Amino acid sequence: MQKEVLIKNDGEVILYPFLFSSTESDQLFLDLNDSVKWKQDIIHLFGKTMPLPRLTAWYGDEGKSYTYSGIEQHPEPWNSTLKSIKSKVEEISEVTFNSVLINLYRDGKDSVSWHSDDEPELGKNPIIASVSFGATRRFSLKHKISKKDKVDIDLPNGSLLLMKGETQHYWQHQIPKNYKLLDRRINLTFRVIKPV
Template identity: 75%
Template sequence: MYYQMGLSGDRLNSSDQPKTVVIDTDGEVIFYPNFFNIQESDRLFSALHSSVKWRQDTIYFYGKTIPLPRLTSWYGDEGKSYTYSHIQQHPEPWTPTLTSIKLKAEKISEITFNSVLLNLYRDGKDSVSWHSDDEPELGKNPIIASISLGGTRRFSLRHKTSKDSQIDIDLPKGSLLLMKGETQHFWKHQIAKTAKSVEPRINLTFRVIKPF
């Protein structure tokens, strides 16, 4: 089954934030399309785009070293390092802008985050392939708050054992996607490349790094 959801999905009211329950089986994914308003989103995008210490990492692909198709950065509490795809990230200290975003994400998520991975998608050629955020540092059933700023990109979810079932969501500026429960055990997600003209996008995924 192929399921596509735009911004016209059914919305449920919770703490004055409109939301859509995207997944409620084998995990829980909740979409808040207007977490930040347009003016706040534009201000935050500009601040982060110019101030974040972006880095160009590389990955091994079929025996070759190639640039990661996006820029990244890792901020967090001291000592909260993170490794994915053989890339080790050591945290930069929190900035006032990131702290303000974190506090708002914590209020709706009801959890205290200690780190955030930022991705800068410069154009439609930048992407992230199918994966789950299931690294040992994240612990069991991690809660991840994913905030989008800048251009709209399509986010896809696919069940690990029912690969004919796919959910596509257009994530506009100012939106929040909250992934919790067993989502990372049963689902993969991606941002695919696109030939369409898209504006640069910054994605922040707030996480909790745990000892393991």
């Protein structure tokens, strides 16, 4: 399977641009769009309360709750579509995931700002497997110490991005806004929640 190593210092980031075929990806996008229990979370930032600029959902094994940016997530049970995607991702990554955060970017105004997936319940060196369906979106990474180290990559329909090793210690990532984009994107980030 085609793959591209994007980062190999202070972590490892690998892109598999064609994990799912175009036909599979289009169908999975429709299935997820219709079946996932989407919600609009509220975030507290710099003393202000505002809606998160995307819709989200949290699915996983029973008891695998997760908190980020002050938002506590309790899992919905896996459905058949998520199980089939999870199985294919686990085959490539050689990791058994117990949860997934799903984001729906309704258009280019929806985004996620610079952050690292470094919450305590993810463990010391978490492996994050990110699958994208729908509109192609720009994904950016920047090194926390060496500011000149930056990677920008487009994540196409049906792609898998694996972040491994010390990536979350040394790198931040974001999905920037793109006001020209009108189409929807669904992103699934598979994770392993561990006891804290």
